[in-house]
Amino acid sequence: MEMLAIAEKEHDESRQGEAFSPFTNDPNQYQRKFYIESYGCAMNFADSEVVASILNSEGFGATRNVEEADLVLLNTCSIREKAEQTVRKRLTEFKTLKRSRPGMLIGMLGCMAERLKSKLLEEEKLVDMVVGPDAYRSLPSLISQADTGQKAVNVLLSREETYADISPVRMDDNGVCAFVSIMRGCNNMCSFCVVPFTRGRERSRDAYSVVAEAEALFAQGYREVTLLGQNVDSYYWVDEKQDTIVTFANLLEKVAQISPLLRVRFSTSHPKDITDEVLHTIARYENICNYIHLPVQSGSTRILQLMNRTYTREWYIAKVNRIREILPDCSISTDIIAGFCTETEEDHQDTYTLMEYCKYDLAYMYFYSERPGTLAERRYTDDVPEEVKKRRLQEIIALHRIHSLESMQRDVNKTFKVLIEGNSKKSDQHWYGRTDHNKVVIFPKEQYKVGKGGYVTVYIDSCTAGTLFGTVQSVL
Structure with a gap:
């Protein structure tokens, strides 16, 4: 696998990061709530959206607040040692939180599952269940098993599983x-x-x-x-x-x-x-x-x-x-x-x-x-x-x-087609988008009647090593 992570950039407005928390519009419609964090590559973020779909169908609604979650999941990465250290730290924090929420379940998903299942389940007792990347369909039965106090594990790999029939739940994204x-x-x-x-x-x-x-x-x-x-x-x-x-x-x-x-x-x-x-x-x-x-x-x-x-x-x-x-x-x-x-x-x-x-x-x-x-x-x-x-x-x-x-x-003094992805993180008076070359562009909203998901042409007048800055020339 090629490693996908945060680039060395001065200004990164993209949604990539080490962790994110999904949510639904109305989590109260569900019987139980889950919280999930994803680490590592884009594949892990995509997998978390598959997991959310499976959990939704089983009566779980996502929450941003880990303290109210009945189920806490970490979708893990093994590409670099730092990612594993971060996951261990988070699992230790969740174990502490669990003392005040005895019914809460903690699960580890993804690439660390096979290698560390015994250590995290039995030796360190940091998790209640371990689920490999090809075993997400078994989550409902594993949750039921963990609810009874048993340790639940499925890290079997598959030669057929692609989750093609599962419609992912898009979470914590920009809608674009x-x-x-x-x-x-x-x-x-x-x-x-x-x-x-x-x-x-x-x-x-x-x-x-x-x-x-x-x-x-x-x-x-x-x-x-x-x-x-x-x-x-x-x-x-x-x-x-x-x-x-x-x-x-x-x-x-x-x-x-x-x-x-x-x-x-x-x-x-x-x-x-x-x-x-x-x-x-x-x-x-x-x-x-x-x-x-x-x-x-x-x-x-x-x-x-x-x-x-x-x-x-x-x-x-x-x-x-x-x-x-x-x-x-x-x-x-x-x-x-x-x-x-x-x-x-x-x-x-x-x-x-x-x-x-x-x-x-x-x-x-x-x-x-x-x-x-x-x-x-x-x-x-x-x-x-x-x-x-x-x-x-x-x-x-x-x-x-x-x-x-x-x-x-x-690219300075040139004009580019930009897809608006949302507000700049530094100012809600500016839009953030990217060119088709994957370069970040920040530009003022001004009077143009265009929003997220809209295309504009932007004249680039300045830059840093990581970001282009410009002004809208036209709305497409």
């Missing part, structure tokens, strides 16, 4: 942008990654259900969907009705054809799998955003081989060149890991020079955090000192900030 999961699991065995072990093998959701969900969202007023998968480019579904194979390029086109007013994004692409067919599909449709997340992880071919990324530095650069050939105006972002096992200063410089070549518009940067159960943990020694990892990471971040500022500065 939504995630649509198109596949689950991952077949890539990147040595640093736990996802193949926590989310299982790759399986694609049927195309009809994906398009139907996107159509329903558009009818409800949403104006942007992001198609989600650990590796969307390997989407592969057999349409037995038509006796055809639906590739990711085919699916992308089907969603784009719903309406020219519906923006379409996708995440994440594995460099080895993104095809010219996908690039040409983006070029054909104005409403498919000119933005591709293309994780490189390292600029060193030697390190890429240790990571089992299945491409070389030169191959990756050729792919970037191909994107820019077919989509000259495309914005490219990436993931980078500093300090992977055995990484030398020369390897680090290879990453540095690759960044100089690609000049990413956006980057998600981390230092290596060994995860239990991964191939890297079994095969390699985590031998780069933490202070060296952090120093290399800071050098990478500093270089990216230069590139990010340059990218933003190139």
Whole structure:
């Protein structure tokens, strides 16, 4: 899985974050209340919306107030050690709260479930139930089991489960942008990654259900969907009705054809799998955003081989060149890991020079955090000192900030189509939106009669390394 998290940006107005709390318009209509927090990637946030739908059908209504919840759930992430530390801290806080609410149940969902189930259930007694990513349908029976005082566990992985028939409950969002999961699991065995072990093998959701969900969202007023998968480019579904194979390029086109007013994004692409067919599909449709997340992880071919990324530095650069050939105006972002096992200063410089070549518009940067159960943990020694990892990471971040500022500065004195997503976090007199290059734009509301979900053209007059600022030129 490619890591999706908060970018190194000066000003981030997006809905991504470590945790969120869903709610319903009238939680009092339900017999019991639940509270959920999600950590990590966008897939976890999408999964929480599936969980909310299942719980709603069982008489649970969501609440923002954890102190009134009968059921508290943490949807967990195992990508980085910090996320696990945060989850443990929250579980300890919830255990303290439970002393004043004896009937309250605490559950852990998601990627930490399999690895830590025994420790959290039996040794530390922090949770009442543990539910893996493929076992959310069993939540009602697990809750009933936990209600009797038994420890409830289901972390079985599935080769078929896609939750395609469950309509997610959209929670704590802006009513404009939504995630649509198109596949689950991952077949890539990147040595640093736990996802193949926590989310299982790759399986694609049927195309009809994906398009139907996107159509329903558009009818409800949403104006942007992001198609989600650990590796969307390997989407592969057999349409037995038509006796055809639906590739990711085919699916992308089907969603784009719903309406020219519906923006379409996708995440994440594995460099080895993104095809010219996908690039040409983006070029054909104005409403498919000119933005591709293309994780490189390292600029060193030697390190890429240790990571089992299945491409070389030169191959990756050729792919970037191909994107820019077919989509000259495309914005490219990436993931980078500093300090992977055995990484030398020369390897680090290879990453540095690759960044100089690609000049990413956006980057998600981390230092290596060994995860239990991964191939890297079994095969390699985590031998780069933490202070060296952090120093290399800071050098990478500093270089990216230069590139990010340059990218933003190139947009000054230009006009862009912007989808309004809501109020700026810093001022309710300003709108927040994004260009199709995924760049944040802040601009005053002024007298224009347009609101969330509306499109405007914005003239950019200034910027920081993370945000564009401008004024409305016209309402579309």
